[in-house]
Amino acid sequence: MKNNLLSKFAFWQKKHNRVDLGVYINTDGMTVYQAESLLRQIPLIKQDWRTAFQTLVEQVPGANIQIVLSSDYYQLLVVDKPAVDDEEIGQALQWSIKDMVSKPIAELHFDYFESPQANNNKLTVVVVDRQVMTALALAAQQCDVAIAGISIEEMAISNLSENENLAKLVLSHEPNHELKLTVIKRGALYMQRSVRGFNQIDVVTADDLRLGVADNLSLELQRSMDYFESQLRQAPVASIELLMGGAKEELARLLSANFDQQVNTIPCQHVADKFAELAFAEFNHDRELEVA
Template sequence: MGNVLSRKLAFWKKPTESINIGIYIDSTHVWCFTKHGVELDAPQRFTRDEGGLSIFKTISETYPQARLHIILGQGCYQLLQVDKPQIDEAELKQALIWSIKDLVSTPVTQLHLDYFSYSIANNNKLNVVVSEKAMLQQMVSAACEQDLTITGISIEEIVLSNTQGEAEQARLMLCHQEGADLLLVVIKDGELCLQRRIRGFHALNAMSKDDLSYGAADTLSLEIQRSMDFYESQSRQAPINKIQLVLGERGDDLKPLLAQNLQQPIESLNIENYSLWLAELALEEFSQTEDTEKVNL
């Protein structure tokens, strides 16, 4: 791997010719998104079985020899930040194994890792993605058995960079999936510049307007402001231009409360199903990768 990964992590890549499908996988479900021309196919959600991922058999029956671009979600990986070892690039992956061994509960021999850095960062840090090697192997084997091709495997934080924004303007996105910590990312000109998880809001969807008004919104405003200050001081970039909320119904409730505390424009995105949206972004990521590869030829 190179030290800059703006779009995807190369856990697996093997191009071929057939229909493209974006897939989002979390600890319990698999979400699929595809389209033929300009007409979108009906979205599909499948319960994830243990290890075997029989979902691939169902996909192959409908879309033989399909190409899959997969996004891993909560419960499928860990994202850690470590100091970058001062060694040659060719030896970096091996050195990172020792950097993370005390930060994970699973033996490092059972893990697969990849890494990326922020292109505008002025620090000496690397973001290391770790996932269970057996899970990835089972996934690839299950797809191959059904004559499907996995073109790439990436993660939730990175695929959010496929969302549209004003060119060269930094924006902060705050995303929530039921049962998970809030995800905060900063994106500038199509690249991930900062990411962090905000704890204490995993049950955000169950909070009432009163819960949000009496302290929760103020606490969240403080966390957002800290992240913006950190981004501006570390990257020495212009201030964030916009805040986007992907929080379901809570987004509309939080928007006026956050606006009272923060100076940036705030918008609540109307995303009905966050998991399906990530599958759609996975398909968009594949399209962008394919276009890039054609240009490089």
């Protein structure tokens, strides 16, 4: 893939000195990261992009940002790869997803990514609201903010394995959202799914984790690991990584008892902070957009 939604809105890019920033955007605001330091949280009130970007440039003039969107802003759909030439995939995908979305295709923008496995005939389509993203892009232009790329949580997580040959299973969770499971290797996303029933895992007590929550989660992890090995014909994941809040150290200890793999917690004060850092890591990539 291709972590750059909305290439047709690339008019914001300007050729002069800029300050690279990683920005994670959820419905509460923007979390901003710059070169090994978390800068600040910028509120986003009623989707007022211009005020948020103006606040950013007052503090960091000449911002050049890589954005990671929270799942509030996109939908993932898995479809069969259309049997057409590559340059016609974008047009064909409109017919593949039109009955899977709640809005008319004309009101949406979509991108897609393929599995790293050459023999996989599925595509994952990222769908966003065109009006929302256009408003974001226009506000950035008006505030002289250059947007280098727009990505999503699942793709950003792949930066955790950029130089590693062994697969990792990552559990990531933002408050009041579904728990996400991704499997990554060598900077590529091999598998992603939402794990239902754990959207409050950040507030579950250590006692409740011990009284069954961890074991129930272990069953979900085992199913996904079995699929990764048997259906995708991959070697077992080397580790399980937890990117979440709450009693994550106790959860790691309990999961370790159920798996041979090492279970690690990813250090961060807030999950949004880490996603802003992973957005910043996108500056190390030069990934083309696959469909406009």
